[in-house]
Amino acid sequence: MTTRTPLTLAVVGTGPRGVSVLERLAVRLDEQSRRDGCAPRPVRIYAIDAREVGAGRIWRTDQSPWYTMNTVAGQVTMYSGGPDGGPARPGAGPSLGEWLAGRRRPGERVPGPDDYAPRAVYGQYLRSVHRAVAGHLPPHAALESVTARVLSLTPADGGGYRLGLDRPPHTLLADRVLLATGHPLKEPDDAERALLDFARRHPGVRYVRGDSAADLEDELDETRVPPGAAVGVRGLGLSFHDVLLTLTVGRGGRYARDPGGALRYLPSGREPRIVAGSRGGLPIPARGRNEKSPGHRHQPLFLTAQALAAARARRARATGDGRLDFAEDVLPPLLRELDQVYWTALVRARSGPRRAARFAKRHAAAVRDGRDTAALLAREGLGGVPGLDPAALARPFAGEDFTGPGEFRDRLLRVMERDLAEAALGNVRGPRKAALDVLRDLRSAVRDAVDHGGLLPGSHRDAFAGRFLPLNSLLSAGPPAERVEQLHALIRQGLVEIAGPETVFAPDPAGGGFLVSSPRVRGSARTVAVLVDARIPTPDLRRDTAPLIRGLLRDGLIREFVTVGTDGERHRTGGLDVTPGSGQVVDAHGEPLPGVHALGIPTEHTRWFTQVGSGRPGAETGFHRDADRVAAALLLDGGERRGTPERGTPERRTTERRTPERRTPARTVEEMVV
Structure with a gap:
């Protein structure tokens, strides 16, 4: 030995x-x-x-x-x-x-x-x-x-x-x-501190910070959230469903179908009263029924490595810096990928796979050449069919006001019913879910564009992190359709209330709790004794409470990844700085x-x-x-x-390079505002 x-x-x-x-x-x-x-x-x-x-x-x-x-x-x-x-x-x-x-x-x-x-x-x-x-x-x-x-x-x-x-x-x-x-x-930010301080000053009022659902169970048990208590839930994403399950099925409730096939929730009587909301007011839509084999991959036609390399070369020639503008260089070809899958799925549903395959080639060629596709769509009988609009799907209530909670509830239930119908069509045959599922397959291409400072600092902060990421999370990472159907039953039966768009969560000293309300829904204000943040904390190196991370920062063994614009503005990302390749x-x-x-x-x-x-x-x-x-x-x-650079590791892009800020054209970014 x-x-x-x-x-x-x-x-x-x-x-x-x-x-x-x-x-x-x-x-x-x-x-x-x-x-x-x-x-x-x-x-x-x-x-x-x-x-x-x-x-x-x-x-x-x-x-x-x-x-x-x-x-x-x-x-x-x-x-x-x-x-x-x-x-x-x-x-x-x-x-x-x-x-x-x-x-x-x-x-x-x-x-x-x-x-x-x-x-x-x-x-x-x-x-x-x-x-x-x-x-x-x-x-x-x-x-x-x-x-x-x-x-x-x-x-x-x-x-x-x-x-x-x-x-x-x-x-x-x-x-x-x-x-x-x-x-x-993470350490609480200023807004969370205000909620925590308010709860500390008011006996019987509690604010539960976001974490994994399994770690929140003790915070949501019946000794801390009694049956019938009013509970507010902040966020309508994946973790929202986990909180609902804890407060319903976790308390002995169950689901059953009535003779007509509709799903009903059978309460145990131990549930609290739940009111929830988010910025958009839409619970995260369902994933499409899976029709894909494990090895299925969407092969990009427009958001390719070659297209990104060409965009970097153009930027370098024009500005001396090869970093990309997300809204100008990445978002348009990404949307073209979704359109390609959406229209092809519609042709397949109307005319069969052979005609869809011929259409896909012609449509892709027309898009590459910059030609108008209206005539091509008209030949397939799709001239009057609306195109895919991710922003509208993510914000279906944008610009709407509602006379009361009942009107908003009815509108929300119709949106959810349509989403469930689309999910039932599948992620291949269903045009909408097929297109949105492509967002998952495009993650690698997007990473190639954005990782390690690949974007201009302002574009990364505003167009990518500020606008695209919320939309992408909402439309590409949904729960099984079963969860959306369960939520639909809870709302229909009045056991869960969604406040509405632009939900506000604020201390309510007069009411002795937290006020949950939507400025777009008249009469939506509700006072709750417990407010639960159903959002998984995003990483932020400076606010990480782990002694390990704090010590490494204090000793200078790690640092935050920071990008710098030509005007000297520093964009602090919150991420741990690592080299490409082996990290x-x-x-x-x-x-x-x-x-x-x-x-x-x-x-x-x-x-x-x-x-x-x-x-x-x-x-x-x-x-x-x-x-x-x-x-x-x-x-x-x-x-x-x-x-000494590590063996086999690509040369790093320095985070200290100063680059010109690029203004993002409203015509492309506003389409993706969420």
Whole structure:
């Protein structure tokens, strides 16, 4: 047995991102053991998690079963390769759907490939992947699980890093570290402080800050939210549905269908009274019924790597800077992708697949050439059919005023009914849901445009983060249609009230609670004793409460990703600054910190949509590429010198380059205002 000093790695956080790196580490270690003629250097890996090693906090296995994923089981995998007839192991394992099917007992019903699995079940799947990693490491490698919170990370004497833990063994030493710490808990901002202070001054009034639904359950139990109490809910996204489930099904209520097929909620009598709202006043629409195979991908025709490269070249020639304007360079081809799928699906529904295929080629060619497509649409009988309008779908009540809550409720129910009908058509045959589903497939192309300072600072802040992201989240990341149908039943039966557009949540000293109201709906004001923020906190390095992150910032070992405009304006993104490729963290001096990498949610804003929690079967995805790049960097043998670019890492775009601010044309941005 070799006596070489082991290479020691620490993976901090074992949700999907941490487990994905463990999986790729195992694949590379196995390849290393087969390739090297001499005994390879021993490797010890610490998998560290404060909640549950192998599942993490968000996907922990002890959470309530009514919290579900919003991606169908057949499109979820943690393995970087599919099954090959052998045992499940790193590089060759089942998707979540296949894993569930393999565990089915006679007579037992488990989620199928087009169903949405409970989050706790996904946590069990993650744990099974973790066990597969541990059970298939080569002899020179070992994996040790550590259930503890990492409180500090400091350089160790002689190299590497010392990790301080909140429980035994209290200290670990590692040569290299991955930070995959997941969703943060943040300090309240000024608006939240005002709500918290008001609640503290008024007995019986409570403000519940946003977090994962499983972590909010204790805050929403019957001792703190009694039956019949008035509860306000801020936000109508995915977490809103989780809060509703906690306060309804979680209290013994259930759903059943009446003889006519309509869904009804059968209350237990322990529910509170719920009033909710958001800026747009629309609960997040449903995902279309899945009609796609796990390996299905939309191949971009307009938002391509070549188109983005050409746009960068034009910008560089015109301004000396290749950063893009989202509204001018990215949004138009993205909308053309949606239009292409929308019109093609309509032709397919009217005239069949062969005619749709011919139409798709002609339509794409006309769009590329800049020709008017009106005549082409008219030949297909679509001359009078409205086009796809994402802004109208996201804000269906824009500019409307309502005489009372009843009028708004009826209007909202009709919008939800139409959405459910569209969802039932599917994400291939249904024109609207087919087009909006493409937003998921275009994430990689959008990342190529925006990651690591790819946009002009003002454009990133205003057009991308300020306008596009809320719309994209609303229209592309919806819940299963079942959840929207359940909410429809609750509203119809008067158990849940949606206040209306532009909902305001404010202290109400006279009423002794919080006031929930919509200025667009007369008579909508309601006073509630408990206000729940049903929005998952977005990462913000400066407000992160974790001792680990605070210490790293204080010691200058990490920094926030900042972009700078030509006028000197600094856009502070809130994201952890990392290098492209392997995600090596960047210190306060702008230099890559040797041996420390970050992946996933901590890097949000430096990169985009890092909360993705799985790969998709059948093809290499960005999720697995990210994991493999980090795994390769963690296993690099030999020293890394401070300030030396890491091997295989593309040259970074400096965040300190001053660039001219570009005004965003109203004609393109206002179409996407949400």
